[in-house]
Amino acid sequence: MNGHRRTVLGLALLGAIEPLLAAVPMSGAPQRGTEALERELAAIVADPACELASLSVLAIRDGQIAYEGQFGRRRIGNGITPDLPANRDTLYRIASISKLMTTLGLMRLVEDKGINLDADVSHYLGFSLRNPHFPERAITLRHLLTHTSSLRDEAGYSFPAGTALRDFVTPGAALYGQGAMWASKAGPGEYFTYCNLGWGLIGTLMERVTGERFDGLMQRLLLQPLGLTAGYNPAALPPTALANLATLYRKRTTDTEIWDPNGPWIAQTDDYVIRPPAPPPGIERYVIGENATPFSPTGGLRIAARDMGVVMRMLMDGGVHEATRILQPATLKNMFARQWTADGTGKNGDTLNGFFNCWGLGNAQFPDQPARRLVEGFDAVGHLGDAYGLRSVFAFDAARRNGVIVLVGGTSSDPGLQKGTYSALARFEERILTSLYRHAIAG
Structure with a gap:
């Protein structure tokens, strides 16, 4: 962090000038390709085909931070209030990458509590969780962690405090309805379908095993041992972190969901300019x-790219952070072992048009x-995120100790129409990842 630090700031009036940007190449000597990388990332953020509200990136090469940069605005005033730039401490609601972080907390309980x-x-939830179409088959944590439990999201996956999940998933219970949360054609272990509800149950199980509320439990298990200012409960963030929390935007209405790339940026979530977050x-x-979903084990972690890098380096170091063991190597080997691979025919799972091809725990x-x-x-493991305008990537190659983190705070155009050229990702995501990898890692 000492030495070759550089910050570039530009005014950002909506639609008039390029977004604010700040880039911080790391460690001592000037790095090859840094200027080209910064130019490429700034151009991606300002691309009129799909402008980005904000962008925070971090690259790790051989176990060390090789580059981190921030572009655009964590708060957009639309001419009413001042714009605020993204910086290296800006937190984002990282969407489904939260599932991986929740899993790390669960794996600590697997070690400490002997969870099978x-x-x-x-046995752990305290009520019977069975697909009524396949009542003879037990559902396991392995099923939940690999999206093969036969649970579905069609009936919802987030519920107010005071709602018991057992009343939602149990046939005949008060909130069961038509039973749309259960697959009728494939039982546990048979078919991959990405399912957020599974992580609501995982978080609830973690509470049941420990007697601790999920947001505080994740502080104890993962965030505090790593020294991170982050959390699943924005109302509990310290004032300095809350002031640096990125609002997520789209140029899309929140109710009618109409895109207007030439219109104003519209806050989608984490807009706390007027009032702070409530519990x-x-x-x-x-x-x-009974129900951990109010804290969203599935997608609710607020954290900065830099702190995500701390998690990534701990994983690269075999579960050790600053001489303190967080997880055992055998636990991580089990967690990142391949559990499911799409067969290419759709018979063993739904890849969601190519987003999900292979899965661990x-x-x-x-x-x-x-x-x-x-x-x-780049042969990698990790997770992607997509919610409220945010698009995120957390991916690393443990053997080569290389990794990339990408947090996009919103888009001006529908990402679904910004097709990539070689993957299911949007074109702007492919461009960011390619630039980061080429300049900061392959170099």
Whole structure:
């Protein structure tokens, strides 16, 4: 961090001048390709085909931070309030990468509490969790972690405090409805379908096992041991972190969902300019071990790219952070072992048009193969995120100790129409990843 630090700031009036940008190449000597990388990333952020509200990136090469940069605005005033630039401490709601972080907390409990990944989760939840179409088959944590539990999101996956998940998933219970949360044609272990509800149950299980509320439990298990200013409960963030929390934007209405690339940026979530975040609604009715979804184990972690880099380096170092062991090597080997691979015919899972091809325990996998890779030459594991305008990537190659982190705070155009050329990602994501990998890692 000392030495070759550089910051470039530009005015950012909506639609008039390039977004604010600040880039911080790391460590001592000037790095090859840094200027080209900064130019490429700034051009991607300002591209009128799909402008980005903000962008924070970090690259790790051989276990060390090789580059980090921030571009655009964490707060956009639309001419009413001042714009605020993204910086190296800006936190983002990282969407589904939160699942990987939740899994790391769970794996600590697997070590500490002897939780069995292949046991019937009913034993840990305190109620029977069975697909009524396949009642003889137990559902395990391995099923939940690999999206093969036969649970589905069609009936919802987030519920107010005071709601018991058992009343939602149990046939005949008060909130069961038509049972759309259960697959009828494939039982546990048979078919991959990405499912957010599974992580609500995982978080609830973690509470039940420990007697601790999920947001505080994740502080104890993962965030505090790593020295991170982050959390699943924005109302509990310290004032300095809250002031640096990125609002997520789209140029899309929140209710009618109409895109207007030439219109104003519209806040989608984490807009706390007028008032600070409140605790989850109904928190006074919260019962530990009944429903952890108010804290969103599936997508609610707020954290900065730099702190995500701390997590990534701990994983690269075999579970050790600053001489303190967080997880055992055998636990990480089990977690990142391949559990499911798409068969290419759709018979064993839904890849969601190519986004999901290979899976470990709570992590996506991106082998260096056509249509499966993130970047050519980069064989990686990790997770992607997509919610409220945010698009995120956390991916690393443990053997070569290389990794990339990308946090996009919103887009001006529908990413679904910005097709990539070699993957299921949007074109701007491919461009960011390619630039980062080529200049900061392959170099």
